[in-house]
Amino acid sequence: MKLTRYINQLLLRHREIDENWYLYLFFAVLRIVLVFIPQKGYIHPDEFFQSVEVMTGDHFQLEHVRTWEFNNTMPVRSITLQFFLLRVPWCFLEFFAMYVRFYLNIELLQSYTYLVFPRLIMCLLSFVNDWSMYRICRLYGLQYEMRLLTLSSSWIMLIFSTRTFSNTIELALCSLLLGFVAECMIKTNTILYKKEILEERYEKAKSISERVKMWRLCRALPAHNYTHTLVLASICVVGIFNRPTFLVYGAPIVFYWLLRGMGTRSITFGDFNLRMLLFCLSAIPALIFFILCDSFYYKYLTIGELQMLQVGINNFLSTPWNFIKYNLNAKNTADHGIHPKYIHILVNIPLLYNVLGIIALVSFGQLMFRFFRAEYQGLPRAQSIISLMSSAIFVPLFFLSLINHQEARFLLPLLFPIVLMHAPKLYHGICATYPFKEEHPLLRQIYKTMLSTQASAKPLLKTWYMCNIGLAIFFGFIHQGGVFPLAQHFEMIMQTKSPAQHIHLITSHIYSMPLTFVNIPSLQVLHLNRDTAQRYRRQKDFYIYEYGSLKMPQLIAKIKLIMSHCDMKYKTKQQKYRLFLALPASLNDDFVTELEKSVNTKSYIQEPKLLRLFYPHLSTEALPRLRVWQDHPHIGEELISFVCQFGLALFELQPHREYKLPKRST
Incomplete structure (x- = not known):
């Protein structure tokens, strides 16, 4: 009887996995299809005027609006990443369009192409989020089907991730950074665990041959201390030049990379400092590359000056520093609109993530409640994947809430950690077990009606899909759609x-x-x-x-x-x-x-x-x-x-x- 029940549960589980996987593929294909329809909705002017308007106008020599962010006096937008993401692909498309025009007499270079082609590039870039989600779930043994489905069904992935916002690139870079750091964390933990076991066996070994064997196995363990240093540092430089707010998103993630293995016998505070030093040194090549490219584009540096060796500090341009200086002035941020400090938490989080965002806020409040009541056993470990994702959500949210000007798109990078941590609650309910410490009839009734698996899973999932469908239609096709x-x-x-x-x-x-x-x-x-x-x-x-x-x-x-x-x-x-x-x-x-x-x-x-x-x-x-x-x-x-x-x-x-x-x- 128990065997039959177990087999039925396995069959039900496999059926659920197949359904989630096929639904994910449907939403992934839908993401691409929506690019070509095309979506005529217009979310915000920055969608065009901070990237594609300038790149398309420069490349095809068209009349375009060059906004104040790109003036040569004090440019605050780096052109390097946009150049490689948009202008280089334009060269290939222009070459292809020349042959299509010659042989088929069809003109590809028109407004439809100017709209769709950059969005197609951003759409392909958005699958970095899917890849990072799949990679982390496989590394940590998590159910990736429902998380991928939740990620792909979000209106952020269907609409925002295919638009030419710097926030969309920031989302992909944060997901990529989280993927590499999570891999480094589990690799370090696994190697240190094996190393400690081998060292313990070495100390307990009675014969020399056994000690030699343990010593050789210990020496054969792969290196882990500086894994992906150059890649992580380069991602951070690209993220900061794309949008300097990447500082508040990348800092807590990089901190967990530096913190790996601390508290064990093998990793000391000296390793932490050495990792930090090597990380900074590894960022120098990408930093020099971006500064040189921006300096040449904005005419701060020319080939003639290099040949004559007439180069000074004023010939080099750092657009992130200009961005920070501009936004530190309260008068400048007031020109773009001043918002209350609570807008991100009370408005923008529910708008972007609806029930999933509310669940994330409630879960964090529960962690804080346990912390202040000194219930430390109920808190996640400091170097766990849960702590990493929680920091990736609430550290940036705290610092961005201090800024006067707040827009919902500033919080796009929070999508990845929110989905990774809380997506299963849409399918299995908020609480699998009774969450309260005290037994009380009222609390038991609240648990049964609102928090238990049977009570909350289906309403939450329906609300998730309805909100995302409505927002996708509104912002994708109706808002400023003419x-x-x-x-x-x-x-x-x-x-x-x-x-x-x-x-x-x-x-x-x-x-x-x-x-x-x-x-x-x-x-x-x-x-x-x-x-x-x-x-x-x-x-x-x-x-x-x-x-x-x-x-x-x-x-x-x-x-x-x-x-x-x-x-x-x-x-x-x-x-x-x-x-x-x-x-x-x-x-x-x-x-x-x-x-x-x-x-x-x-x-x-x-x-x-x-x-x-x-x-x-x-x-x-x-x-x-x-x-x-x-x-x-x-x-x-x-x-x-x-x-x-x-x-x-x-x-x-x-x-x-x-x-x-x-x-x-x-």
Whole structure:
């Protein structure tokens, strides 16, 4: 009977493993598929303007926005990693596109490619997280199927990890660092355990031959003291140059690498110091490489200066130091927004990790409760994998909470340790056994209804999937989802318009539009005419005016000012222009109403012509409004109108023909 029950449990276990593994493969493939659909959602402007906008514009000589982080006076963004991740692959794609254009007459270098190709690179990089998770689980004998499934089903992996954020690279580097440190920890512990056993047998050996045998076995043990020193140091340098906040993520992880084996007879405090010294020395090659690359890119250092040996300390640039200096100034961080210290814990952790994040916070609170009650036996060992992962979560969370400016994406690297530690609780419940020290009917009831395996596993797992699906749809396809189609639309307009026509675009209540998606050749470089083999410089014929969340009367005043300027500029030169306005569809009625209110503007501007609506699109700065009352006779119409507001409207504006420009005074 017991044998039958045991066999049934094994079969059930294997069936569960197979289901988790197949589901993981499904989400892994889905991660790649979502790159090519593509996701039109726009999470944050830094997704483009801190990486792909500059790299694509520089490489293909396109008009692009170069943000303040990349100015030559005090650059705060390293270009080296972005160069190798984005610009080098662009070279291969450009070479391939040349043959596709020649043999198939298909143009690959367009806005779709500029969006998808960098995301594909980031998507491939995201599988570093999966590999590190699998590696740690195999090393420590953990169930990797459910952890990989939880990792791949997170909306962070489906959406964030395929976007060109520096935080996405930071997530992959932290996972890689944790993987190597965890491997070093278990290797050191295993070798030291074997060494102590052999030394003990050596001391107890009675014959010389047995002692010689134990001595040889002890000498044959592999080296472990400085394993992966160069790799770990290089990862830390890359992480800091990618984003200096890697200091608070990497420091606790590296500390556990330095701490390995401390407290045993073989490892002393001298080994700790020597490891630290060798770690710092191993970081020098990568440090020099990044400093030289950034110095050359930002023109702090030139080949001529090297040849003439006219090189000083001012010729070398350290972008992480500039980043730190900039953010130490409270006025600079205030320009980007000041948030309360509790935003990360109360808002951003639940937003990113929902029930898993709450479980992690509660579990850490339980550890602190045991610590302050001096229940040290219930705490994990100082050099265990649990301590490593707990430090990788809460040390960075503490220091990042002290910063005035807090965004959810700053906490992306916490995903890996949170999933590794707490993913099984989604499937097996929060507590397998009664967790309270005292026996009490109320506590027993709380355990049965909320914490036990049967009570909590299924609701937690359902909540996890529902939250991740909802957030993936919202941030992947709805949030600011009309900006990229708008750029594609103007790419087509710029390719089909006449050379003498000028395009002006006004935007309001939407995120900044990356100019590289409009695919306009740069005005700053000389282009080659393939027919005449002559060099020429393009004249500016595309203008964009981005007004953020400007109030409607002020927006209309700006429109009138731009239109009057265009009339004066182009009509005197016998040139044509087209003026467009893009704003969320939820503001259409407000725009038309305000336009009718303004007498002067109404006599000057014709009734705006709605050209196109881009769906879906949602701007949190202009949320749709539902005006439905209990006694409202047209509830259906209001619901349809409410749904139609989830779009981005594109208007064309024209002046009245009978309106005459005022004569310029002589």
